[in-house]
Amino acid sequence: MNATGEVREPLNRTRVLRAAVSLADDAGIESLSMRKLGHILGVEAMSLYRHVANKDDILDGMVGLVMTEIELPAATEPWGQAVRRSAISAHEALLRHPWACSLMMMVPIGRAARAARTRYMDALLASLRRAGLTPDLTYRAYHVLDSHVLGFTLWQIGHQFASEGDVSVAANFVEELPSDQYPDLALHIEQHGQPGHDDEFEFGLDLVIDGLTRMMEGQ
Amino acid sequence: MNATGEVREPLNRTRVLRAAVSLADDAGIESLSMRKLGHILGVEAMSLYRHVANKDDILDGMVGLVMTEIELPAATEPWGQAVRRSAISAHEALLRHPWACSLMMMVPIGRAARAARTRYMDALLASLRRAGLTPDLTYRAYHVLDSHVLGFTLWQIGHQFASEGDVSVAANFVEELPSDQYPDLALHIEQHGQPGHDDEFEFGLDLVIDGLTRMMEGQ
DNA sequence: GCTTATGGTTTACGGCGTAAGCTTAGTTCA
DNA sequence: TGAACTAAGCTTACGCCGTAAACCATAAGC
Numbered sequence: 022m023n024a025t026g027e028v029r030e031p032l033n034r035t036r037v038l039r040a041a042v043s044l045a046d047d048a049g050i051e052s053l054s055m056r057k058l059g060h061i062l063g064v065e066a067m068s069l070y071r072h073v074a075n076k077d078d079i080l081d082g083m084v085g086l087v088m089t090e091i092e093l094p095a096a097t098e099p100w101g102q103a104v105r106r107s108a109i110s111a112h113e114a115l116l117r118h119p120w121a122c123s124l125m126m127m128v129p130i131g132r133a134a135r136a137a138r139t140r141y142m143d144a145l146l147a148s149l150r151r152a153g154l155t156p157d158l159t160y161r162a163y164h165v166l167d168s169h170v171l172g173f174t175l176w177q178i179g180h181q182f183a184s185e186g187d188v189s190v191a192a193n194f195v196e197e198l199p200s201d202q203y204p205d206l207a208l209h210i211e212q213h214g215q216p217g218h219d220d221e222f223e224f225g226l227d228l229v230i231d232g233l234t235r236m237m238e239g240q
Numbered sequence: 241m242n243a244t245g246e247v248r249e250p251l252n253r254t255r256v257l258r259a260a261v262s263l264a265d266d267a268g269i270e271s272l273s274m275r276k277l278g279h280i281l282g283v284e285a286m287s288l289y290r291h292v293a294n295k296d297d298i299l300d301g302m303v304g305l306v307m308t309e310i311e312l313p314a315a316t317e318p319w320g321q322a323v324r325r326s327a328i329s330a331h332e333a334l335l336r337h338p339w340a341c342s343l344m345m346m347v348p349i350g351r352a353a354r355a356a357r358t359r360y361m362d363a364l365l366a367s368l369r370r371a372g373l374t375p376d377l378t379y380r381a382y383h384v385l386d387s388h389v390l391g392f393t394l395w396q397i398g399h400q401f402a403s404e405g406d407v408s409v410a411a412n413f414v415e416e417l418p419s420d421q422y423p424d425l426a427l428h429i430e431q432h433g434q435p436g437h438d439d440e441f442e443f444g445l446d447l448v449i450d451g452l453t454r455m456m457e458g459q
Numbered sequence: 460g461c462t463t464a465t466g467g468t469t470t471a472c473g474g475c476g477t478a479a480g481c482t483t484a485g486t487t488c489a
Numbered sequence: 490t491g492a493a494c495t496a497a498g499c500t501t502a503c504g505c506c507g508t509a510a511a512c513c514a515t516a517a518g519c
Contacts, residue, residue: 031466055507067508068467076507126394127342130402139422146424159424160431164395165444169384172391175345176383183349203358205365205378212379225384228451229444236447250497273475286477287498295476 032062034072038082042118045083050120053079078131080124085133087121090114093144100152101230105223107145108170112222115174119182122175154237162233169229173222180213251281253291257301261337264302269339272298297350299343304352306340309333312363319371320449324442326364327389331441334393338401341394373456381452388448392441399432 040061045053055076059066073079092110094103115121149159198207212218259280264272274295278285292298311329313322334340368378417426
């Protein structure tokens, strides 16, 4: 801490995690290695272990960071709107960090991710209970909602990856496709490029929320 | 091909792929390496490259194998039933091979997986069109259905992994949880152990199919 | 002024995917 | 029959990875 500022101030866990997130955002999760991460932070790989238990700990922390970007359903809104807004926020956060979906499912969950997930789950469950869903319906509704967010986002990420490649995979796909043999598939692929299909996530979400509403009112 | 049978017959692509699948089933996808796979087949790692382009090719082939286990929706059944049956079959296939979901989303899709996927997608799309859904609704319905299958199955796999560990993660979770602070979450976790919650997949599936039915009849 | 954390470094180990070249056995054809 | 060719597997080697273990420099506390 001398006046000239030549002395770099020491690393800390959150700086490591933030660097890891932006490296993964930029270059893809598969190119996140301890050595590269260290290099970015101007430090040798092994130095990172002073601030982080191991690589899984980093991945766990990254998931935790992403989850805190998700807006929780507010108690002040009608439940449908609140849940909808939160799901859309989750969708957006996961799209901002395309590696997060897969990480969430593959890394053994650790402290950091658990804390964030706890907050999120409890808030969503509380919204559903407040809305008057029975405990049973709440249980199921939670899983359906989360499945949609996760599943849809994963599909979407898979697609945009596929559309990036040098020669787009979609183009390859359609090219090699005997389109008279698979007419429905050919149409579907064509629809992918078209405008007016950018609200599919919300389409599915509303399908679910409306269904839940009906079940709730039905009994 | 002598009579004594001492000469092992040569490897081939499908034997490599099948060995890879069962290794991944037994020991987890993360412990599938060329060296281990070779060892299982009584061969050095590099020998595999005579039958397979590289590791990604193996992963692609594995995904292809899993996808062919999925029962396609039949044209002879009412569309709702046909789609339902196929989705359940997909769910079961993905549960049998817990690594398949993540692979499907992460490995750049290659020939083997593409062929299987083409069959599956076209069959499902054809079912929806035959049912009378508009092209637009078909497009959306496809994504919602697939999102549910993929997303729900991933959640389920994540959970059963979590419940396996030495000291179950769920137990840890609930133990460290200040359950007066997160009452709804505590209840939800409790519900997970209870019987009568083994049809959630179908609950969500029916929610979607019923919603689609209503939209179809509505216009 | 000696001790003791703290934070960063060096070296090393075993595992990974795979490129390049080698060996061996079987097949084809002169 | 023998020579050329081919198919299938093997050996070696390279550069990456995560991380254990030991080492070094600086700063703080007594």
